[in-house]
Amino acid sequence: MLITRRTMALGALSVLGACVSAGDRSGGGGVYRAPDPAPRIVPDAGWDAWVEGFKGRAAGRGISQGTLDAAFREAGFIPEVIEKDRNQTEFTRTLEDYLNIAASDERVSLGRQRYAQYGSTLAAIESRYGVEGNVVAAVWGLESFFGTRRGNVPVISALSTLAYEGRRAEFFESQLVAALKILQAGDISPGAMTGSWAGAMGHTQFIPTSYLAFAVDFTGDGRRDIWSEDPTDALASTAAYLAKSGWTRGLPWGMEVVVPAGFNAGLLGRGKGRSAAEWQGSGVRSADGRALAGGSIIAGGNGGGAPYFLLTQNFATILRYNNAQNYAIGVGHLSDRLLGRGAVQAAFGPDATGMTQGDRQALQRALSAAGFDTGGTDGVMGAKTRAAISAYQASVGLPVTGEPSLELLRRLR
Numbered sequence: 238m239l240i241t242r243r244t245m246a247l248g249a250l251s252v253l254g255a256c257v258s259a260g261d262r263s264g265g266g267g268v269y270r271a272p273d274p275a276p277r278i279v280p281d282a283g284w285d286a287w288v289e290g291f292k293g294r295a296a297g298r299g300i301s302q303g304t305l306d307a308a309f310r311e312a313g314f315i316p317e318v319i320e321k322d323r324n325q326t327e328f329t330r331t332l333e334d335y336l337n338i339a340a341s342d343e344r345v346s347l348g349r350q351r352y353a354q355y356g357s358t359l360a361a362i363e364s365r366y367g368v369e370g371n372v373v374a375a376v377w378g379l380e381s382f383f384g385t386r387r388g389n390v391p392v393i394s395a396l397s398t399l400a401y402e403g404r405r406a407e408f409f410e411s412q413l414v415a416a417l418k419i420l421q422a423g424d425i426s427p428g429a430m431t432g433s434w435a436g437a438m439g440h441t442q443f444i445p446t447s448y449l450a451f452a453v454d455f456t457g458d459g460r461r462d463i464w465s466e467d468p469t470d471a472l473a474s475t476a477a478y479l480a481k482s483g484w485t486r487g488l489p490w491g492m493e494v495v496v497p498a499g500f501n502a503g504l505l506g507r508g509k510g511r512s513a514a515e516w517q518g519s520g521v522r523s524a525d526g527r528a529l530a531g532g533s534i535i536a537g538g539n540g541g542g543a544p545y546f547l548l549t550q551n552f553a554t555i556l557r558y559n560n561a562q563n564y565a566i567g568v569g570h571l572s573d574r575l576l577g578r579g580a581v582q583a584a585f586g587p588d589a590t591g592m593t594q595g596d597r598q599a600l601q602r603a604l605s606a607a608g609f610d611t612g613g614t615d616g617v618m619g620a621k622t623r624a625a626i627s628a629y630q631a632s633v634g635l636p637v638t639g640e641p642s643l644e645l646l647r648r649l650r
């Protein structure tokens with residue numbers, strides 16, 4: 238996922254990094270991709286000099302010479318990290334697109350397998366921390382596609398590169414010091430401490446300060462190991478994070494709701510919470526017949542309007558993990574899907590281009606049939622679909638915009 242500024246300072250950075258996941262990133266969609274090759278370290282005299290100065294500051298913050306020597310022995314400057322940091326484009330996906338990616342068929346399918354496979358582990362974690370296993374598993378699914386995209390960038394190199402380069406230097410230097418504290422505690426070796434290009438680590442993409450605050454050793458081997466193939470410590474650490482952030486067991490994150498005709502739109506919006514009984518009295522019903530909960534209601538549709546979602550206090554807790562509304566709805570919705578619940582029921586309506594999900598999928602099918610591969614037909618107009626549009630436009634002598642449109646769809650039909 239693409240990083241957004243506001244999420245960077247927060248806990249587990251799902252929107253960071255090489256390895257992530259649901260959302261905001263163009264192209265990847267919900268489909269598994271092979272991991273990127275490990276980035277290249279290059280000699281850089283400026284970085285060397287910066288590290289020498291940093292070592293003095295780190296020593297003043299309790300990092301031993303031995304830890305520093307071991308941590309920086311193989312570390313170096315990674316130009317690719319700087320490129321990723323500079324090339325972030327900030328854009329907002331629609332909730333519809335976000336959920337198409339966050340709860341793609343592939344992610345739901347793999348998630349149900351993993352949820353079953355780790356059922357007893359998740360149940361043990363739930364009984365200790367009071368966070369439902371399907372919610373923890375949904376975070377895992379969004380952060381690393383259930384462990385398949387944990388990131389292979391050496392963390393000390395990545396964080397020192399970002400701290401040296403200057404932009405947000407203070408933030409990354411504090412993360413670097415935290416990473417060194419983790420090494421000093423013996424939880425992981427420098428060589429095995431890998432993560433995203435921005436230093437988000439392991440199955441649920443903890444940044445070092447979040448690790449220090451929340452990571453736990455659930456396996457009992459004395460190490461808080463969020464990097465291993467075995468996700469147990471990472472899942473327990475995620476539950477610990479949510480528990481300490483105010484999670485209430487038994488309270489849904491939220492749910493899709495249906496509002497009555499003529500519903501007062503002034504009642505919509507986060508922060509305008511009402512009790513379940515008040516919503517019930519206003520004619521609001523859950524989309525699947527469940528009992529309502531207290532909370533606020535938002536319109537999730539492309540032009541406002543349906544689908545509507547009721548969001549509880551547990552939704553606010555997910556935001557403490559990653560402060561992005563689409564992310565938190567994505568976690569909640571995926572957690573429901575892992576239990577066997579269905580997709581969002583109401584249609585999201587036409588998007589800003591006037592196209593519905595069905596139109597966008599028809600466009601992808603038509604492009605693919607014409608020999609312009611869109612990499613799937615999920616209805617999400619990602620980088621691959623836009624490249625296919627551009628290639629088609631060039632092939633027929635149209636101006637090359639890469640932009641989807643109803644006119645393009647008509648032309649292709």
Ligand SMILES: [Ca+2]
Pocket residue numbers: 453454455456457458459460461462470
């Ligand atoms: Ca452990």
